[in-house]
Amino acid sequence: MDDMLSEFLTETNESIDEVDVELVQLEQDPNNPELLANIFRLVHTIKGTCGFLGLPRLEKVAHSGENILGKIRDGVLEVSPEIVTLILEALDQIKVLLAELEANQVEPEGNDQELIIRLDAAADGALPGAAASEPEPEPEPEPTPAPEPEPTPTPEPEPEEPKEEVSAEQTQEQDAKPEEEVITPTQEETTGSSEDKGLSMLNIILYILGAIAVIAAGIYFFMRREPDQSAADIARSQSQEPTPEPQEEQPAQEETYSEPEPQPETEQPVQEENQTETTETEENSKIYTVSKLIESGSPIMGESNAPITILEWGDYQCTFCYKFHQNTLSVIEDDFIKTGKVKLVFKDFPLNGPDSQLAAEAAYCAEDQGKYWQYHDELYKNWGGERTGWVTRDSLDRFADTVSLDLKEFNKCLDDHKYEDRVNMLHEFGKELGIDATPSFLIFNDQKIIKIRGNQPLEVFLKTFDEL
Numbered sequence: 237m238d239d240m241l242s243e244f245l246t247e248t249n250e251s252i253d254e255v256d257v258e259l260v261q262l263e264q265d266p267n268n269p270e271l272l273a274n275i276f277r278l279v280h281t282i283k284g285t286c287g288f289l290g291l292p293r294l295e296k297v298a299h300s301g302e303n304i305l306g307k308i309r310d311g312v313l314e315v316s317p318e319i320v321t322l323i324l325e326a327l328d329q330i331k332v333l334l335a336e337l338e339a340n341q342v343e344p345e346g347n348d349q350e351l352i353i354r355l356d357a358a359a360d361g362a363l364p365g366a367a368a369s370e371p372e373p374e375p376e377p378e379p380t381p382a383p384e385p386e387p388t389p390t391p392e393p394e395p396e397e398p399k400e401e402v403s404a405e406q407t408q409e410q411d412a413k414p415e416e417e418v419i420t421p422t423q424e425e426t427t428g429s430s431e432d433k434g435l436s437m438l439n440i441i442l443y444i445l446g447a448i449a450v451i452a453a454g455i456y457f458f459m460r461r462e463p464d465q466s467a468a469d470i471a472r473s474q475s476q477e478p479t480p481e482p483q484e485e486q487p488a489q490e491e492t493y494s495e496p497e498p499q500p501e502t503e504q505p506v507q508e509e510n511q512t513e514t515t516e517t518e519e520n521s522k523i524y525t526v527s528k529l530i531e532s533g534s535p536i537m538g539e540s541n542a543p544i545t546i547l548e549w550g551d552y553q554c555t556f557c558y559k560f561h562q563n564t565l566s567v568i569e570d571d572f573i574k575t576g577k578v579k580l581v582f583k584d585f586p587l588n589g590p591d592s593q594l595a596a597e598a599a600y601c602a603e604d605q606g607k608y609w610q611y612h613d614e615l616y617k618n619w620g621g622e623r624t625g626w627v628t629r630d631s632l633d634r635f636a637d638t639v640s641l642d643l644k645e646f647n648k649c650l651d652d653h654k655y656e657d658r659v660n661m662l663h664e665f666g667k668e669l670g671i672d673a674t675p676s677f678l679i680f681n682d683q684k685i686i687k688i689r690g691n692q693p694l695e696v697f698l699k700t701f702d703e704l
Contacts, residue, residue: 238341240693244285245338247691250555251278252327254622259320266315270589274622276305277587277673281690282330291343294333300355301326307359322358326351526682530581532658532665534599535608537569538579544572544704546580547678549666552595552615553588553622554674556691561616564694572701582612584659585666585674591627594650596659598632601649602641610639679704 258275265271283298301323307313329351336344529547530536546568550557572578584599586592595615602611614635620626629650636646649655669678670687677688679697681704688696 241289241337241341243691243693244289245334247556247559248282248285248334249331251282252331254278255327256324259324262315263317263320269309272305272309274588276302276309279305281673285690291337293343293346293348294330294337296352297326297329297333297348297355300352300359303359304355313359313361319358322355326355526680529678529680532583532662534582534612535603536579536581537609538573539576540579542573542576542579544578544679544681544701546578547680548580548582549585549671549674549676549678550582551585551587551592551674552599552619553592553627555622557675558616558619560675560691561613564691564697567694568697578701583662583666585663585671585676586659587674588622591623591625593656593659595627595632597653597655598636598646598650600655600658601646602636602639604649605641605645607639607641611635611641614638 255275255278258271262268262271262275279298279302283295283302286292286295286298304313304319304323308315308319313319329348333344526545530545533547548560550560568578568580573580584592584596586596599608599612599615602608618626618631618635629647632650633643633647636643666676673689675691679686679688679700684704686700686703688700
């Protein structure tokens with residue numbers, strides 16, 4: 237079995253088991269936003285990974301389940317036993333498909349249209365089972381009067397610019413695409429007035445000719461640009477004012493995840509360390525230097541002048557963070573970090589509640605005594621699952637004793653919540669960059685950033701290093 241497929245099956249089955257348990261908890265505590273957010277995140281990840289691996293049947297079932305959870309999260313729907321039962325039914329169907337996928341190495345043929353129809357109906361506010369209720373009696377047909385012919389001239393339709401037909405597949409959200417994304421500067425879409433009802437044919441022609449002229453100017457500018465000009469010098473974030481260079485209009489994408497706001501899958505560009513903004517207007521885009529991206533994170537693992545930086549966003553309770561730390565990281569550390577090719581910085585993105593926050597603060601308290609990475613490793617060595625209660629003051633003290641910390645100083649640091657603001661700031665900065673799940677990685681040099689979302693196979697990281 238392909239390694240990627242094997243890991244997908246293992247992780248997805250684990251996620252489904254977790255969702256099963258948390259759905260029951262959500263039914264008992266429907267106003268728990270953290271519980272709902274975690275359920276949504278897990279289903280969201282399952283759907284995105286299915287899209288990445290080309291498993292359309294699994295993806296469609298997960299997508300319909302995710303829509304219901306999104307409506308609940310946004311306050312459009314309320315948690316009910318009927319909705320919970322329906323989502324559990326969708327999870328059971330995913331389990332069946334996963335079992336056949338594991339047995340045959342290929343997704344089974346067929347469709348789940350009946351289930352998807354009920355899921356979509358529930359997302360639209362029709363409770364499951366409504367279709368099974370007694371049908372309303374059909375009204376008796378009324379006699380139809382003979383129609384009186386009224387010849388009316390049919391007006392000629394005014395010419396309208398043809399619109400590109402968008403398929404359902406094209407409206408899938410960004411996470412249905414491969415998890416590895418090259419992050420390059422983007423522009424806001426430039427749209428003309430082609431959809432105005434009163435647009436004449438002459439205006440259309442003039443618009444096309446103008447667009448051609450702009451394209452030609454853009455090509456000329458590109459050809460005349462100095463070849464050694466770095467990407468950092470021209471990088472702008474997605475908030476930049478539109479430039480004359482035209483961009484093809486992209487199909488509208490369905491927004492199914494509201495936190496954070498739809499910013500980077502196009503990340504903020506890297507700026508050279510000594511570069512400054514040329515103007516001071518508010519309209520200018522925000523540009524991040526390498527030092528800005530890594531500041532306030534962990535101590536650097538590796539050589540500070542290594543050409544490639546891995547910025548890892550993680551949570552000490554996160555299942556897939558633990559798997560990355562236990563498997564992939566050890567190879568990267570031996571072959572790339574210790575050889576001076578790559579450096580690593582860890583930043584906290586606590587998604588699993590107060591225990592994750594406390595563990596993050598403890599790691600920085602260990603940093604006060606020069607033992608950050610030793611304590612960081614000890615946390616992952618003793619990982620006990622998500623929200624299982626394994627992070628306590630007693631366990632944190634035990635880990636501190638294992639790495640030979642001064643317990644009195646360590647506990648004073650925790651009691652004072654010395655690093656609470658630091659962890660909160662890192663979380664907010666991550667959301668500003670578009671981080672919404674753990675683990676997530678920004679891998680960059682001084683010219684390009686590549687984002688990797690999730691515990692991807694080692695081969696994905698090796699390919700990324702080659703691209704940089």
